[in-house]
Each structure stands twice: as C-alpha cells, then as structure tokens.
Amino acid sequence: MPEPNNPRYSVATTQSRPELLGLQTPMKFPSPRLSAPPAMGNFDFEEANKSERLVLSKFILYETKAIDRTSVSELNVIEDDAIYSKQEINDILSGLGEGNRVTGGLNKVLEAYGIVGFIRFTEGFYMSLIMKRSPAALIGGHYIYNIDETKLLSINSQSKPEKNSEEQRYISTFQNVDLAKNFYFSYTYDITHTLQHNMTRPPNRRNFSYNEMFVWNHYLLETGFRSLKNQSDWILPVIYGFVTQSKISVYGRNIFLTLIARRSRYFAGARFRKRGTNDQGYVANDVESEQIVAEMSTTSFHFSGNKLFDNPNYSSYVQHRGSIPLFWSQDLANMVPKPPISINFRDPFFSAAALHFDNMFKRYGAPIIVLNLIKMKEKNPRESILGDEFAATIEYLNQFLPPNCLKYVAWDMSKAKKSDVDVIGTMEKFSEEFIAETGFFHSGPEPSINVLRREEKEGKPQSRRRSFRQNGVIRTNCIDCLDRTNAAQLIIGKCALAHQLYALGIIDTPSIPYDSDVVNMLTEMYHVQGDTIALQYGGSNLVSTMDAYRKINAWSNQSRDVIESIKRYYNNAFTDAEKQDAINVFLGNFVPQKGKPSLWELESDFTLHFEDPRFRRPRRSYINWWTKDALVLNEGKEDSLSQQEMIPRRAPQYEDENDPYTGYWIEHYRPSELTSFSKLFAYNINSTAPIKVPNENYDYSPFTVRQAQQNRLIIRGVRNWFAVPTTPTQEQASLNPNVSATEEKEYKRYIKQFRNVALASTPTGNDDPSLTNHSDYHNYFNYAHIADGVDPTRDLHVHSYDHQVYNTHKELPTKVAVMQTVGNQYHSNSATKNRYKDYENWIKTGRLGANGKGRNRGDSTSRKGSHRDKIKNLNKDI
Structure with a gap:
C-alpha cells in the first residue's frame, strides 16, 4: 500500500x-x-x-x-x-x-x-x-x-x-x-x-x-x-471446518456444549484427489475435533479471585481423524463407485508415517491410540491391503519407541455392523479404555462431592485432584475418514461427555444413557459435523449414520445411504478437479508467475504437495525417528498448577474494570447498550429444554431416557431431526392452558389454610372465645408477654416431632464430619448416611427419593403412595 x-x-x-x-x-x-x-x-x-x-x-x-x-x-x-x-x-x-x-x-x-x-x-x-x-x-x-x-x-x-x-x-x-x-x-x-x-x-x-x-x-x-x-x-x-454450540438445561443450570472441527491446510483437497500422505508426513482429511463443556454460572475464563484462568467450570476433549499415512491412491479412470486401491510406493523404513506420528506427539503428547476401522478380510482384497501395510507400519515404528506411546487397535466395524455384534457396546468399551489412558482437560479442581464418592468407594481418605490434562489423543480412521469414523467419534464423544459432566459435578456417575435429551443433542451435533466434513471432502452427506449402527429405521436409512452414495460418486467424478484447483490457489500451493505454466495446464498437482527430489531435506534417523521431548505420558500423576495461577492481576485502569481482560468479552456483555433476551446469542442457542410439555409429571432432566423415538418431544435441536409436528389440538391447548384438578386443589388448600385463624389484636386479658380457644393461643400469649418475666424456654411448648428435627439437624454436621474422616464407619444402611444422600439428591434434582432410586425413578407406585401420605399428614396438621 x-x-x-x-x-x-x-x-x-x-x-x-x-x-x-x-x-x-x-x-x-x-x-x-x-x-x-x-x-x-x-x-x-x-x-x-x-x-x-x-x-x-x-x-x-x-x-x-x-x-x-x-x-x-x-x-x-x-x-x-x-x-x-x-x-x-x-x-x-x-x-x-x-x-x-x-x-x-x-x-x-x-x-x-x-x-x-x-x-x-x-x-x-x-x-x-x-x-x-x-x-x-x-x-x-x-x-x-x-x-x-x-x-x-x-x-x-x-x-x-x-x-x-x-x-x-x-x-x-x-x-x-x-x-x-x-x-x-x-x-x-x-x-x-x-x-x-x-x-x-x-x-x-x-x-x-x-x-x-x-x-x-x-x-x-x-x-x-x-x-x-x-x-x-x-x-x-480463519479456520475451515465446523463449529456448533448447544445448551444443556439441567433444572435451570445452563451447560454449554461446543463442538469445533479444525481442518488442516496441509495436503488438503478432495476425496479421490488426496489420499494417504505426502512425503512430509501430512495426511489427507486431517481434522482435529474438540468437544468443550462449560458450566455457565461464571462466563469468563477467570474467576472472582486474584488469579488468571482459574475458572474450574471448563472442560474439553480432543480427537483426531486422518487418512492412513501410506502412499496409496485410487484409479479414477475406471469410473466406478469404489475404484481399486493401490499402494504406490513402499518405504521399508516408513519415513512419511514416522514424520506424521512425530508431529502428532508434538501436538498432543503420548499415547497416540490408532483406531483403524477398515475391513480386515475381503474376498477381493481392497481395504485389507492397506490394513496389513498399516499394521506393519505401526509394528516397525513401535520397536524403537518407549512402551505405551503408540498403540494400534484394528476393528472391522463394517463386519460387526452386518453381524449380530453389539457395535455400540463394543465401541463404548474401547472408548472407556482410551479415555482412561489419554485423560481429558478440566480447568480446575474436582468437586468435593466427587472426593466423597471416591472415599466411599476406596474406603480410605482421598486427596482432591487440583487439575486434569489430556495427554495423547485417539486417532480414528477408516478409508475415507467420514462415515465409520464419525460414528466412532460420536461414541467416544458420548463417553467423554459423561466424564466431563461428572468432573464438573453435574451428574453423580460418569455415564449417560442413550435416548436421553443430552445424547440426542450430542448425536445430532456430530451428525451435522459429519455431514459438513463429508461435503467438504467427499461431496455428499454421511452415508451411514448412528441409526444404522443402532439398527433403527433400517429401510429409511438404506434408501438414504443409496442416494448419498450416488451424490458422492457424481461429485467425485465431475466436480473434484475444480474443487482441488480452487484449494491450491487459495492456500498458495500454486502461485501464478510469468514463464510458469498455468494451473490448468498441469497434468496433476503432485509437484505442489511433494518435495522436489533435487532439493529434498536430509533424511532423519530411521531408528530415532521421534522427538524425545514430545513423549510425555499420562501416568496418573497430578499436574502442577497452571502458570496463570501464579500471575497476579494488574491494578484496574478503569473504574468499571473488574477483570484484566475487560473488553475481551465485552462483545457479549454490553453494559452501555439496551438489549433484549431475544437478541442474545446465548439465549437463542439450541437447548435440551422442551418447547412443549405433555403432562404435569414430565421429568425435566436431560438425562432421563425417553420411551420411544417416535414419541419424543419437540426439542430445540440443531435441525429438529426428532421433532414431531404439532396438531390443531396441541395448538388449542397451548393457547388455552388448563390447570389440572390436583394443581387446583393444592392451590386452594394453600390459600385457605389460615382462613380459620381469627384476626385478633394483641392479648390484653380479653376473654374473647374466638381468641382463647385457638390451639396456638397459649404460645402466642406467652411470646407477647415475654417482657413480663415469662420464661419462653419453660412455658413455650414444642411438639416432640420438632424436638427430633432440631436434634437431627444439630447432630448431622458432626456425623458427616466423621463420615468424611472415616469413610467406612457407617454401613450402607445407615439412616444418617441415607438422609445425607437424599439431601444431595434433592439439591441436584429437586426431588425427594431414596438415594435417587425407587420413588425417584422407576417405582411409580411408591412415589404416588409417598406423595399421598405426605398430603394426608399435611391436611391433618392443618
């Protein structure tokens, strides 16, 4: 300029x-x-x-x-x-x-x-x-x-x-x-x-x-x-990939669930134009997926103290997908839906794969867990050709590494889908093992309730974990790294979400069931992410969704898969060349210069993604192929505090400044502007909160399993994929709401409970029968004449039940302290312990129940009976 x-x-x-x-x-x-x-x-x-x-x-x-x-x-x-x-x-x-x-x-x-x-x-x-x-x-x-x-x-x-x-x-x-x-x-x-x-x-x-x-x-x-x-x-x-965000509503608490997919710009391109790896170790369709969970009681990364980045309400888990790091391709001349796979060059030292995994060690640490989902046995070898070569690659590279740094798991997901194998259950077992090895990120110390649960399980005092870090990553691949890979990442993401919610103190066990609102929302988010990446790389939406692996709606899924396969084949055959040229120009892989052939005059873009042999960099060691500083294993040791916790906050420079990053998120909170909820992004994002509730007994918990897919409620989802249309009857019901008989009875009982109490003045010796005959007159008289020398501790009569409640609450903190010190002093049937657990359950769910079981969930008879007895006793007292 x-x-x-x-x-x-x-x-x-x-x-x-x-x-x-x-x-x-x-x-x-x-x-x-x-x-x-x-x-x-x-x-x-x-x-x-x-x-x-x-x-x-x-x-x-x-x-x-x-x-x-x-x-x-x-x-x-x-x-x-x-x-x-x-x-x-x-x-x-x-x-x-x-x-x-x-x-x-x-x-x-x-x-x-x-x-x-x-x-x-x-x-x-x-x-x-x-x-x-x-x-x-x-x-x-x-x-x-x-x-x-x-x-x-x-x-x-x-x-x-x-x-x-x-x-x-x-x-x-x-x-x-x-x-x-x-x-x-x-x-x-x-x-x-x-x-x-x-x-x-x-x-x-x-x-x-x-x-x-x-x-x-x-x-x-x-x-x-x-x-x-x-x-x-x-x-x-600017990143290229996918970003979406939804809100999990847990009885008024908002949990933000964010999914970010970042595509690598190295060796990027269309499906059949970019396969495998180049000689620098960069693979095709390299995508980093991050799943962020945040409890939004405090928005900023910084808490109210004097430290930076000390908000303990953030958690994330990172996954990776990428093509098999070998020199392989598919011949497009035959113009068939599934061209044959050929390995172009076999390097006995697997130098490109070594560069690829070394780069992953630098990015994520160790271990790198390779989950290979391609077919292992075929009548006409196609995918299995790569499977055998990939296994040999890992075996060669592993012989020089320290133990447990590079793990290889091969599982024929297509074969399992066609057989009677429980695909979901098997994949969940893999996921739990993988997450235990890599860990996940949590920005602060674990909740105290998790420490108490661990003490109860272990039977001895436990120290509070101060922070969590993810070391290593799960690298998932199939042939295209699209359909099977996305389904596997969804299951891994579901298991990771359960651990993240547990680490934030949202749920009491690191497990969430299928067909619950939160899993339905997560499934849809991963489906949209999979469709987006598939369109970017393959030219069509996903061919196989999670319903296919769960064997739900088999006929509709099969017809959908056929249509998407045709779209993918057409785009690969007729539009991928233009797409690849555009990416090469945008990324600067090809720079127009005088005396240089035009992009469309090149026979292929091979020279744009591979080094010129005349100027190739010196080869690295075939044995010590990794960077030693990058191999940091997660051995279960507690990480030290983050550096930000040692950084003091600077003095405020402005009167309204309470945070050293004031203005950094002022675009969200705008104190100088008038706005409304309808204009706030955080208010309008997708949520598990239902739009319409069918009855008064509806369970608002997003972790409750819904009865059947066709009967699910209308929930604000990414694409409302499980929404049912409203009927005129439903519309009339929403316009003319009716109050149930039980609710009306409860309301009338509430407003009439003190109707029989006389509106009396302060007692002055008057013998008005409407006053002296009331059951509470004696207590009221003594309290009003407390200055006349009446001893309220002697003359004020208290019901024996109130005495029991008072003594219980007075003794409970002492017993709880003993329980925390000696975890196994009280057996599982202890009344004090059960009362503490009932209180914990009520704080979380707003319901009274026996440790969250029986009356709270499945035992509807017990729940109704208990509620009836309470109403009966309450009416008796009144």
Whole structure:
C-alpha cells in the first residue's frame, strides 16, 4: 500500500478499549504439545501487566484517487501504532479530504468486519474482506463468528479484467472456495488452538502464536503482513471446518456444549484427489475435533479471585481423524463407485508415517491410540491391503519407541455392523479404555462431592485432584475418514461427555444413557459435523449414520445411504478437479508467475504437495525417528498448577474494570447498550429444554431416557431431526392452558389454610372465645408477654416431632464430619448416611427419593403412595 500521507485507501477502525492479551516474553517451548506448558523460568510478571492488544472488530475503508495504481508490483502494508480518539479520526479524514479535493476528495468505499488477506494472480493485488458475520459459538465470553459474506476488492484498478483472460480465470478459481460456508474466526479467542492450550499457556503477547496448521488464510495474510508472528492487530486467522454450540438445561443450570472441527491446510483437497500422505508426513482429511463443556454460572475464563484462568467450570476433549499415512491412491479412470486401491510406493523404513506420528506427539503428547476401522478380510482384497501395510507400519515404528506411546487397535466395524455384534457396546468399551489412558482437560479442581464418592468407594481418605490434562489423543480412521469414523467419534464423544459432566459435578456417575435429551443433542451435533466434513471432502452427506449402527429405521436409512452414495460418486467424478484447483490457489500451493505454466495446464498437482527430489531435506534417523521431548505420558500423576495461577492481576485502569481482560468479552456483555433476551446469542442457542410439555409429571432432566423415538418431544435441536409436528389440538391447548384438578386443589388448600385463624389484636386479658380457644393461643400469649418475666424456654411448648428435627439437624454436621474422616464407619444402611444422600439428591434434582432410586425413578407406585401420605399428614396438621 502507498505511504499514509497520500494513500489510495485509508482505514478508520472501530475497536474496543486497548486490552491486555497477555504476556509474551522470550521463552523456549520444549515442544508445541498440549500436555506440557512451558516453564516459568524467564517469566516477567511486570511485562505481563504491560502487554496490550487492540481488538479491531469493525472498520470503514476510504479511497482517494490521487495516485497511479495501474502498475503496482509490490504490496507494502504500513500500520500506524498510534491510537486515535473519535475526534482525531474525524480530523484526519477531513484533512485527507481537503488534501485530495482536486482528485475527488475522500470517498467511503465500504464497512467491513475483518481482513481475510491479500492475493495477487497475474496483474495486480486484491484484498479479501469480511462483509457479513454471524455468531456461531460463545466460549468464555468470546464470540466465534461464521463468515457469511466476503468481497474481493481490487487494489490496483477499478476496472474488471477481460472476461476470458487468464486473470479472470484465476479469480473465478479462487472464488470457488466459498468463504461463506464453514469458515470461522474470532477477534479475541485463539480458535486455532485447543481450550487446554489457551487456558494453560502464559498469556504473554510476545509468546503468542497461532497454530499455522489450521490457519487457512495463512498465504493471504503473509502476502500482506509478511508473517503471522509479527503480532499485528490486523491479523485475523480463519479456520475451515465446523463449529456448533448447544445448551444443556439441567433444572435451570445452563451447560454449554461446543463442538469445533479444525481442518488442516496441509495436503488438503478432495476425496479421490488426496489420499494417504505426502512425503512430509501430512495426511489427507486431517481434522482435529474438540468437544468443550462449560458450566455457565461464571462466563469468563477467570474467576472472582486474584488469579488468571482459574475458572474450574471448563472442560474439553480432543480427537483426531486422518487418512492412513501410506502412499496409496485410487484409479479414477475406471469410473466406478469404489475404484481399486493401490499402494504406490513402499518405504521399508516408513519415513512419511514416522514424520506424521512425530508431529502428532508434538501436538498432543503420548499415547497416540490408532483406531483403524477398515475391513480386515475381503474376498477381493481392497481395504485389507492397506490394513496389513498399516499394521506393519505401526509394528516397525513401535520397536524403537518407549512402551505405551503408540498403540494400534484394528476393528472391522463394517463386519460387526452386518453381524449380530453389539457395535455400540463394543465401541463404548474401547472408548472407556482410551479415555482412561489419554485423560481429558478440566480447568480446575474436582468437586468435593466427587472426593466423597471416591472415599466411599476406596474406603480410605482421598486427596482432591487440583487439575486434569489430556495427554495423547485417539486417532480414528477408516478409508475415507467420514462415515465409520464419525460414528466412532460420536461414541467416544458420548463417553467423554459423561466424564466431563461428572468432573464438573453435574451428574453423580460418569455415564449417560442413550435416548436421553443430552445424547440426542450430542448425536445430532456430530451428525451435522459429519455431514459438513463429508461435503467438504467427499461431496455428499454421511452415508451411514448412528441409526444404522443402532439398527433403527433400517429401510429409511438404506434408501438414504443409496442416494448419498450416488451424490458422492457424481461429485467425485465431475466436480473434484475444480474443487482441488480452487484449494491450491487459495492456500498458495500454486502461485501464478510469468514463464510458469498455468494451473490448468498441469497434468496433476503432485509437484505442489511433494518435495522436489533435487532439493529434498536430509533424511532423519530411521531408528530415532521421534522427538524425545514430545513423549510425555499420562501416568496418573497430578499436574502442577497452571502458570496463570501464579500471575497476579494488574491494578484496574478503569473504574468499571473488574477483570484484566475487560473488553475481551465485552462483545457479549454490553453494559452501555439496551438489549433484549431475544437478541442474545446465548439465549437463542439450541437447548435440551422442551418447547412443549405433555403432562404435569414430565421429568425435566436431560438425562432421563425417553420411551420411544417416535414419541419424543419437540426439542430445540440443531435441525429438529426428532421433532414431531404439532396438531390443531396441541395448538388449542397451548393457547388455552388448563390447570389440572390436583394443581387446583393444592392451590386452594394453600390459600385457605389460615382462613380459620381469627384476626385478633394483641392479648390484653380479653376473654374473647374466638381468641382463647385457638390451639396456638397459649404460645402466642406467652411470646407477647415475654417482657413480663415469662420464661419462653419453660412455658413455650414444642411438639416432640420438632424436638427430633432440631436434634437431627444439630447432630448431622458432626456425623458427616466423621463420615468424611472415616469413610467406612457407617454401613450402607445407615439412616444418617441415607438422609445425607437424599439431601444431595434433592439439591441436584429437586426431588425427594431414596438415594435417587425407587420413588425417584422407576417405582411409580411408591412415589404416588409417598406423595399421598405426605398430603394426608399435611391436611391433618392443618
């Protein structure tokens, strides 16, 4: 861009107050893995409190026509570090307008919400701008936005290139990557990294870096900003994949469930165009899926104390999917739905696979659990060819590794589906074993009730776990890493969700049943994620959904699968080539240059994704193929406290500042604006709360199993996939609500319970029979004459039942303390212990029951009888 004293484009920004992003001192990371945050040896606390960052959420672009921009061969973007007030911005704009009055002054071009980046084809530079956005998720008060509309603006000239020119063809190819579909960004939250990384790394700006593997506009940003590491406030990384968020309503408590899928930009492309791996170890269809659970009693990542990132209500679990890391492909010349699979090159040392797994160790730590779901035995070998070679790969690499770092599990999921094998049950057993080995992330100490449960189970005192970290990851694959992989990840995600909810103190056991509202919602979220990834990579929705593996609606599922298979075959045959060209241009894999063949003149894009043999880097050791610092196993040891818990908060700079990150999530809470619930994203997101309730006995718990799929209630789901249509009768019922006879009787009893009590004045010796004959007159008289020397402890008579209740509540804390100290002193039938458990159950569910069993769930007779006895006794007392 030209110098700012006479620019073609000037930018006036709208930003929040200068915010503290966090500290960034020169620190050496041992590895970019999830499991081990960097050491605090060189941490500068003073520098941490000085670091600031601007949040540029909207800007206005202005244009002048005072310079010649038809022959610009180099792009020079200059940033002004000064921060201007609104009046100063107006003065600058007025000065630019006056200075360029001869050439037309200063013209407003557009308003935008961010810069995707810059690109040049054959003639000049273009700037890609975000014109429309919509919130997709809310994490810690930080919005994640979906790009709804973009605009490609020419910097050099306003005239459009000729219709059939090479420039216009490159523009059309570039725009085949639809940025309005499944591209996401955030101004204040690093969506290129996991929640565990973001909440455990020191928040120093100089140490801040995006995960370039998932920054899809990396090439576009480098064209303008040279490097993503220069910490420019204008840099806005964009990920490609899927983001969705739903709300679990637990008796008024809101639990946010977020699903984020990040696609790798390395070796990216369409299904039959990108298979296996390249020689740098990057695999096709590499997707990182993160499942975040947050209890929203406190929104921010920071609690009310004096520490950073100490909110214990956040949890996440990360999974990975990716193609089999071998050199294999499928021949497209035959034009059949399932082309034959061939291994193009066999490396006896499996160098590409070694690079792939070494990269995964750096990203996730150890162990890496490989779950291979392809067919193992076939009459005409196809998938099994890769299965045998993949098993040999793991066996070779494992012989040099320490134990339990790389595990391989092969399970023919297709065969199990066609047989009588319980696919869901088998996969759940795998999931529980895998999650126990990798662990999951929890941002704070476990709830005290979980410690008590563990003490009861172990029979001895237990220490409270201060934090949880995920070390390692489950890597799932089938042939396409779409259908079977998505079903397996859903089951793993269900088991992980149960552990996450248990760790947050939401449920009392780490298990949630199928056909409950929460699992139905999770299933739909994973189905939409699977459909989205399948469309991006394969050209159609999922072929096999979870209903197929649960053997539900077999006929409708079969017809659906046939239709989706036809769509996938058509797209693979006729549209994948254009899709692959667009991705190569967008990612900068192919850069148009003079004297270089055009993209459409290349026979294939092989040279764009593989190293030139003439300039290949030196080969790594065939034996010591891994990075030692990355092998950090989860051995069950308690992690040390996160670095942020040692970082003191700086003094507030503003009167209304209660948090060092004020303004970082001010886009969610807007104290200076009037709004309504209907406009709040957090209020309108999908929820397990039912829209319509059929009867007064409806159980609002999202963990209750519903009777049958066809009878499920209308629940606000991602696509309302299990919603039933309303009938005129239901509509009339909603417009004219009726109160049940039981509820009306209870209401009348409540309002009439003191009707017989006389409206008497203070007793003065009056012998009015309506007063003296009342059963409570004696107590009332003594209390009114307490100043006359009456001893209330002697003359105030209390019912024996009240004495018993008082003594029980007085002694209960002592007995509970004894129970906590000696877990096995009271046997399971102890009345005190059962009373404590009943109280715990009432706090969680709002119901009275015997330890959450019998009267609370299945024993309806007991429940009704108990309720009847209570009403009877209550009426007797009245």
